[in-house]
Each structure stands twice: as structure tokens, then as C-alpha cells.
Amino acid sequence: MDLAKRSINNPILRPKDINPSIEGMHIECLLNPGVFQFEGKTFLLLRVAERPLQKEGVCTVPVFNERGEIEILQFKNDDPGLDLSDPRVINYKGQDYLTTLSHLRLVCSDDGVDFYEPEGFPLLTGDGDQESYGIEDCRVTQVEGTYYLTYTAVSPTGVAVGLRTTNDWISFKNHGLIFSAHNKDCTFFEEKINGNFVALHRPSSPELGGNYIWVAKSPDGIHWGEHRCIAQTRKGMWDSARIGAGAAPVLTDKGWLEIYHGADENHRYCLGALLLDRNAPYKVIARSEEPIMEPIMQYEKYGFFGNVIFTNGHLVDGDEITVYYGASDEVICMAKLSIQEILESLKI
């Protein structure tokens, strides 16, 4: 079952459509945008994964330095301290490095289909030693007028959730890590519940437990507690290996509708839905037995990492959800879903 009506313009953005952040870098992938409206336009906050142009005989690794600038480390390929056995991660003398470095970049559109880079807005890079390996997969949620940016902050000490806020997309406040390692896939709810901010997040457990979706509460958006696991992976199903929240839940007359991603043991990423109680969102009312969207198109099945549909941004207009998503970890696409059809598929 696939409930999505894909844009005929897909992919709407490819790596070649934008320029590297600095000379000497090559854009490997565009991934998983946060989505919001600002000054009458639709904005995507893209994750841009870059790699240094490779040189013969040396292995180059990009990191953000203390000023948030890209710095390129070089290791000689014949250095016995170097381990190149994993294409995503390089190990040098016991320290892991990522082969690509992600920053976040704004593009905007008048019609939600044709996007361009607006002038005068900064790109967002890793800020400090807890983001030296990049920032990724940012959810953008507007709560009481302020934009809350929750993103994956990567560093040698782990993968955690960072928070920045802005009102004008020019100046940003960095509130540090709101969830410690290992955690990602965090989105705020658009409304407070009983006076508290609410968020979904995805800690990972190396022992008991797994890659499950949790909910937490906060009086100020910066300090979080009252954690509860609300959804686990399901053995033998499409979401058997890992699940994680997408963008902010959508308030419907049946409760909060959350579009989440699930992957199986073959790393095939599909989308499904969770319906959460309006006042007690740790209560799951219903959950998709089958995906509501799965990789079926060429651009979803083949690419940098094939068979992946991943969303963390959408716009809602009445019954219609316009989902922006990363396909095959390489290009940006869009599709429309009907809230009513998703709710019907949940058989409540």
C-alpha cells in the first residue's frame, strides 16, 4: 500500500543544483530537509553532505573546527595507523572520522516546487566540539512564534540532539545538546500540552531495548524529562530494525498524527503513521500495519544508499500533507498525502 501522490517534478533537488560550501569540497548528497513557511515562502533546511575532493595517495577527512569552518585532515594511505575498511567511517589510530561532513542550508520557493538559494541567510555549520563531525536531519517546529531547530549533532563523543532557536533565520541561539548520545530523530510538537513543550526522540540502546521512539516533556524547551518509550520496532514487519519520528505531529480530530520512518534488517526505509492521544501523547491509539509510503520509484530505489524514503519536514493545508523527503540518501523529493486516507488506513 502506498498512499502518496508523488510530484512529477521529482527529484526536485539534486546535489548538482547547489554549490559546495567552500572550494575543494564536493556535494555527495542532499538529504532530509526540515520544512517551514517564512515571509510567505516555503523554505527547506537541507542537509548537505560534502566530501573533500580526493587526492592521490592521501585520505582526506572533513571536520568543523572551533570557528565552525571546514578543516580538512589528511592521512597518507600507506600509514599503518589508517583503517579504510568501512566506506562511511575512517579509523585513524583508534579515532573514528566520518568520510562526509553535513551542514544545513536554506533554499526557498514561491510555489513549493521550484527552489532557489535566497540571499542574505547564513548556512548552519557545526558549532563547537560537540558538532565537529557535522549537523544533520533538522526538524523545524514553530512554537508560540519561535522556530525550534532540533538536529543530529555528531562528534567523536557520539550522536546526540542539538537545539537552536531563531525568529528571523539570521541570528540563532544555540541551546546545546538537549538529549545526550545516542539520540536522533527529535521533533517538537507545535503546541504545548498542559503548559509543557513535548518532543519525540529516538535513543538507541546497545543492550536491552533498541531503536525505539520515546516522548519527553519540558517546561522551557531546553531541559527535558519524564521520558517514556512509546513505540518499539516490530519483529518480522517493515519497521523491524529501527524507527524514528519525522516532522512535528499533525493535530487531527482523532489525536496527534505522526508520520515516522521504519527500516527493516535490509535497511529499507518506509514511512508509516502513529496516532497519539491528544492530551496524553505517550498513549498510542493506532499504528500502521503496512507502510503508507515505500520506495518504489527509480529515484527512491537507486542512489547513494538505495531503498530509502526518509522525511522530517512537511506542510499541512487542510486535509493535505505535502511531504518533502530524502530519496536514496541523495536527492530531495515531494509527495502529497491525505490525512483522512492515513487515518482510514489505521482502521480506527
Place this chain on the structure above:
Amino acid sequence: MDLAKRSINNPILRPKDINPSIEGMHIECLLNPGVFQFEGKTFLLLRVAERPLQKEGVCTVPVFNERGEIEILQFKNDDPGLDLSDPRVINYKGQDYLTTLSHLRLVCSDDGVDFYEPEGFPLLTGDGDQESYGIEDCRVTQVEGTYYLTYTAVSPTGVAVGLRTTNDWISFKNHGLIFSAHNKDCTFFEEKINGNFVALHRPSSPELGGNYIWVAKSPDGIHWGEHRCIAQTRKGMWDSARIGAGAAPVLTDKGWLEIYHGADENHRYCLGALLLDRNAPYKVIARSEEPIMEPIMQYEKYGFFGNVIFTNGHLVDGDEITVYYGASDEVICMAKLSIQEILESLKI
């Protein structure tokens, strides 16, 4: 190097010294007590790990039910859905269960050496589905008159940090999970810093990162943020595989002195020290190159799980720290350390 003066009465408590919580259970181990003073006495909050008396042909597994009572599940040994290959964890049809169940129990003493079970105090059991596999290794920290109990909450959804508070040890308030899975080894500081509660905790990461010590801040003790990793494991050293905070840091004239545990790849657990900046405790001033205490006595080298010294409770009197510790994951011991000697060993 071992700076500890052990009690000649060690072990001061063994499993046979106290009674199982209910008939049909057997106490397998006493572990890792929280320590505090109350009404002029020294109290230990023991972790008591129990196992159901085994019956022929069946495998029994203890869990806490919704009322916090022990419930014993039975699986037939010849059930093909049962996997008994790991002595600590049983798997039945894809679900993991622990072979032992831990609750927390108070014992008290007039002299700090001879302990007995006081009357009129409840034992603490798992409360709700996030603690159904037990509660473990509780740190007790008094902040502004209230006792904060931070403990490992275990359930099928993971290993996380729970918080309860009390003023009288009769009634307790459960504040839920303050750190989501995978997390343990959490202690509060005894003083607020710049108006905030401060805690050390130990998230674990299945990918980048590892079993490292982090610090976090909270305006209310219940909601936490501003996480920072402050100490990593050190390759080739005694704390190469995992580290975790012990009891509350001790304020010295050089900064906060934290006694932590470190284990190597052979699961040998020793104690070391971290010295943290008084006003910015995410800054590490010094760290033990060698353990300040390591398993050398018979009762530390041999037992339920040998070569383990683990502390999460102590009393401070001037220069003297009386450390209560679990030895070999089976018995409770005590030793004295000098703050001055520890600081000297840090060569600052």
C-alpha cells in the same frame, strides 16, 4: 597503586545476612549501595538481586508487575521458543528477560560497620512498566534538605535513569525517567551551581562514542539539558572499556573530586578520580592515570562476578572519605580514603 584502607570487617554484608523480599526468592547478590545519614544513623540503600528458587524442567523469570510486586513467569525448558545460552539474560520468543530482579533495601548502623534492617521503612521496588525488570545502583544525594534518589530503571524498553525524592524515607515521589535509554551511573551534585542542579550520567552509544561520563544541568532536578561529554574511556589503560560516576562529587579546595569506576576489556572494575572545575564542572582539571583502588582482596577477586570494585555511596568527614562498595558483584565492603592523598595522586 591502591590508596584505600579496607575495613578488617569486610565483607560487612553478605547475601545471607538479609532475608529475601518474598517467599520463593533467593538472594543472589548484594550490590552497590547508596549511602546517606538520616536521624543520626548511617544508612545504606542496598541493591538486592534476587532469583526465584529453581524448579525442575522449568525456567523461572522474575518481573515487577504493575503494583510493584514480584511476579514469576515460567517457561518450560523444552519450549523451542526459549533461548538459555546467556546466563544473565533469557530470551523467549524474541523478548529478553533478566534472570535476577533487583530491588532497593535500607539497612542502617550506629557505627557505620554493623548494619541491620530498620523497622518501619518500605523497600523500594520497580514502579510501572519502565521499571518492570528492576531498579539498581541507587545514588542518594541530599540537595537543599531533600534526598534525590537516582537509579538504574530496567525494562524491556531499555536501561534508563529514574528519579525519586523523599524527605522521610517513608513516602516517596516518583518523577519518572530523567535520562532515556541507554543510561545509568547518574549522581546529582550536592550543591546547585549558578542556580541549577548538576548531574553526572553515563549514556552508552552503539556507534560513534562509547561508555563515557557526561554532565547535565537542570533548573528543577526533573528536566535536564545542556549535556556535555566530560570523560572518555582511554585505550590501553585500566579504564579502556567503560567508565561511570560513583556517588556525588566532593567539594575540595581544588574543585569537585569525583570517584568513578573504570573497567577494561576483561571487565576488571577499579576506582579512579576526576577533578572538575568548581564553577564549570564540565572542565576536567585532572584524572587518575592509575587506579586509586583496585580488586586485590580475595572477596574482591572472587565471587558472583570477580575482579569488581564498584562504588556509588560514601560519607565524607574532613579529609576522610568512607567508601561503601560492592565487591565481586556479591558482597558489601567498606574502605577509607584520604582526600589529600587522592589529590596528590592526581599530581596537580
